[in-house]
Amino acid sequence: MIGGKRLIKNNNYRAFRYGDQLEPGYMLQIEHSISSNQPDISSLITKSKEELEAMRQDSISAENKAYAIVVAAAEQWEQQAAVTQLFDMALQYLRTPQVEHTNNQWEDNPHRDGEQISNRVYKMNYDIWEDTKYNRETKERVPVAWYVSWNVYLNSPLQGHDVHLAGQRNKRYTDKAAAIKYMEGRKKAYSNLFAELSPPIPKEYRDHFMVHGTLLPGYVVEGQEVVKDTAAEVSEGGISMPENKKTSVLEQLSAAKSQKQVSPTITEHKKEAER
Structure with a gap:
């Protein structure tokens, strides 16, 4: 793996991974990684170590900004998922059928x-x-x-x-x-x-x-x-x-x-x- 970030947050709402919606109660987990079997670094090895270090720090800064956007979106999503769960609970309440009985007759x-x-x-x-x-x-x-x-x-x-x-x-x-x-x-x-x-x-x-x-x-x-x-x-x-x-x-x-x-x-x- 060349670079990547992982965000794992525990909640009782919903889970989402690569487009799949799961049932409430799962862990909210967002993973992203970048990898390559044969990376092409030919254009980079011609530069000095100092230049590469500076470029790497710029890339890390840009990556952290993008990651912050993802975290903010995840928090917004989590809040909305909590609202959705309230709807699920209310629907479960309303969908509970009346119990069968004999109307107090033997x-x-x-x-x-x-x-x-x-x-x-x-x-x-x-x-x-x-x-x-x-x-x-x-x-x-x-x-x-x-x-x-x-x-x-x-x-x-x-x-x-x-x-x-x-x-x-x-x-x-x-x-x-x-x-x-x-x-x-x-x-x-x-x-x-x-x-x-x-x-x-x-x-x-x-x-x-x-x-x-x-x-x-x-x-x-x-x-x-x-x-x-x-x-x-x-x-x-x-x-x-x-x-x-x-x-x-x-x-x-x-x-x-x-x-x-x-x-x-x-x-x-x-x-x-x-x-």
Whole structure:
């Protein structure tokens, strides 16, 4: 390499190299070099060393001026890239689809033998499966036990944010009626989560309903002052948001757990996740 300059700047905006636009978050890197396999220096070697040194300094000065122009352009570009990123973030926010839900109605679960219910914040499902044993006398399979599994999750519109809040797996009963009664009790215990289309979000889970630090439309965090959102009303056919501060969902879930033994609540699940 005969001469060249390198400009490397870290940023969180865009990267550009030789005409290619890359995704945000890359390193801004501009490189330029000049090289030749067979340089022609015949016109230079006839000059004295002093002359060449002086000419070289003039060339370096001219190169530095050109480089300063490139740096200034890169800074201007970086500032504009930051503006572009804000547009990208806003578009990502607006393009986030509404979460699918059952409108607080129990429906058949298409993925298992059971039911499911959901709204814009929570979802719950359960299934009861029958265990059978072959009876040699009657030559038929007869039921010997029933297993109940149920779960409560966040119903976040963001992919990968459906946090498991509570549930139990394969609780065994030898009487089908008892299994059904138990599940009806679980449904009643968590019915408070499905009283509103968009119930308040516990503070520790608000990030699961935010895009770039901004709460998605139609949602409210527990203890937060309610701001009427026209767009959300239109998209959801009129969302009824709570006017007053209500009992914390965590407190409600804790109360539900005290009724009957269940698997870890939201708080216990969070502690386990932090280990």
